[in-house]
Amino acid sequence: IIEIHDYSNTHLDITKIDSIEQCKPYVNTANPTWIQVKGLHDIEFLKQLWDEFDFHPLIQEDILNTTQRPKIEDYGEQIFMVLKMLYIEDNVLQQEQVSIVFTEKFIFSFQESERKIFLPIKERLAIENTRMRKGGPDYMSYALMDNIIDYYFAVLEDLNEEIENIEEDLWSGEDSNALSSIHRIRRQLLQFRKSIWPLRDSINSLIRDESPLVKDETKLFLRDVSDHTIQIADSLDNNREMVSSLHDMHQTNISNKMNEVMKVLTIIATIFIPLTFIAGIYGMNFEYMPELSWQYSYPIAWFVMILVTIGMVTYFKKKNWM
Incomplete structure (x- = not known):
């Protein structure tokens, strides 16, 4: 599924397409254009899209490799971001790779599934005279990244709640499944940390770089995202210490x-x-x-x-x- 959002302060055109020919009218548009791609299974179609918009070969390769570490790379006329969308499903931490590419006029987002992860962005984009509508591709890319980071806070809250439940079970003596829960939470925290830790350094690197694609105003918002990643990383470290304490408590209960x-x-x-x-x-x-x-x-x-x-x-x- 491909959706094209061509927008300006007073204009918004949303189109769903199923062929490359339908993309060509937007190649020379003067407005910022967000092209959202859901699903990476049609390789031939993706290659045609990339050829049409002159994607760097390394970016093409990294988009299809869904085991990439989170990163941000500057290719001159294109800036490439790899993020991990996290969510909990059936007590299992799931992740989905989201790739973002932005140029002087275009923003491309590629995700593995058809999950509506950018619905809040679309709702903001529908309102006229907002920073979203006035901003360029760099601001839209920031907004997409910030939206994914917001999901991290939701996942972190779920993990915190589960850690508290395990602690209550240990104190009450109802800890028959506590050990397996502790090991599962520990693995999820490690997986979470691998998704957030490289991103922090990459965002700071993008802020320091003198790329003409990133305005100084947008860098202020990127610093806010960087602060969020630091906050999440610190919370994860605290949670890992709590889980270690819960493990020790469980071992003490068994010994008692x-x-x-x-x-x-x-x-x-x-x-x-x-x-x-x-x-x-x-x-x-x-x-x-x-x-x-x-x-x-x-x-x-x-x-x-x-x-x-x-x-x-x-x-x-x-x-x-x-």
Whole structure:
């Protein structure tokens, strides 16, 4: 699916196309034009599009390679961005590569799926006399990037909530699945960090560069995005420390439960030591044992063993061992 958004302060034309011929009228347009491509499966169509707009060969290669690290590269007349769109689905952190290319007049965005990730941008673009409509391709590229970063905050909030739930389960003792949840969150935080950490350095590099495609006014907004990436990276580091603490807490809970089991078994074994001793004495096969001929020897033996048991249990409770 390809949507073309040709816009100015007072003009907005949105067109869906299915052939390269329909793109040609926009090649010489004077207005900024955002060309949104959803889906990377039709390679032949993409190559025709790239040839029509003279894409750099390395950019073409990187767009199709969806395992790229986040980065921003300046190719002179084209600036290329690779971002990772993150979202949580069925407790699994999913990612989708989004590539953005902008020139003096055009903005291209390429995404793997047809998810409506840029719906907020389209809603802002529909309003006249806004910075979005007045801005050029550099501002639109910033807005697309900022929109993706906003999704990062939503994912971060979901992860924070899950970490809090795990902590509550550990404190309440309902932690049967805590270990698997902790390992899953740890992997997701690592995956998240790989998506945000390179982007921070790339944005700062773009701000420092003297590219004619990026206006000074837009660089101010890019600094705001850079601050957001730093904030997210710091939050991820804090969350990783919290997850490590939760792992230690879980291990401590397991050790405490094991100690409780060993404590109970030790008390039981200790109680049976004198009982075993008494039973062992009267189980010996000596010929002369006067007690064996007494009429009440059997109930007396039971009475002594019960009395010993009660005495030991009482002693253990006074010592707070039970």
